Amino acid sequence: DIQLTQSPSSLSASVGDRVTITCRASQSIGNYVNWYQQKPGEAPNLLIYGASNLHSGVPSRFSGSGSGTDFTLTISSLQPADFATYSCQQSFSTPFTFGPGTKVDVK
């Protein structure tokens, strides 16, 4: 199985901050990374697919980049609705594993 690691595991930030989360794969996976946001008690919501494609309806302050083994999710200006946990997922080969998540909370 392809393993995904994320850093940091958690971070504290303020509204308006630029936030960057990294996802690293155990082998090259091209651009086959998706990013999800999950709030407590809710199901995950798709933000980004194919490493950099913004899902319909997702605010443009979210962006993704990277290829091969290293990927980044960036929130350009953190908003109150963005305090949540963010997880990457690889869709290169089954099982389509998830990263352990990065929790973004209030500084």
Add this chain to the structure above:
Amino acid sequence: EVQMVQSGAEVKKPGESLRISCKGSGYNFTNYWIGWMRQTPDKGLEWMGIIYPGDSDVKYRPSLQGQVILSVDKSINTAYLQWTSLKASDTGMYYCARRVTTVTTGLWRYFDQWGLGTLVTVSS
């Protein structure tokens, strides 16, 4: 509106059987794969397997092969996740989700609509 509606929470004893469900609506049910994920505090989100309602083709996470059964009833737009003998380690929140395949600059596969989850608790 696309919706994935999951069955309610379950409390079971080890060794018991269980089937939970996921009903898709608002789209052509047979044209999209449905994935099942488990979430636990220890292991986070785990991809369990995926089923194609059109022909019931199934792909399992290798470590779960033989431990769970994915099935579908096209006539009622419902997918199922089933256990024949539950273990305490099966405790967790289970999500179903519709998988979309988009071909643009690549073959992108992602879960765009998720159910709210079914909490399964296995305890003696």
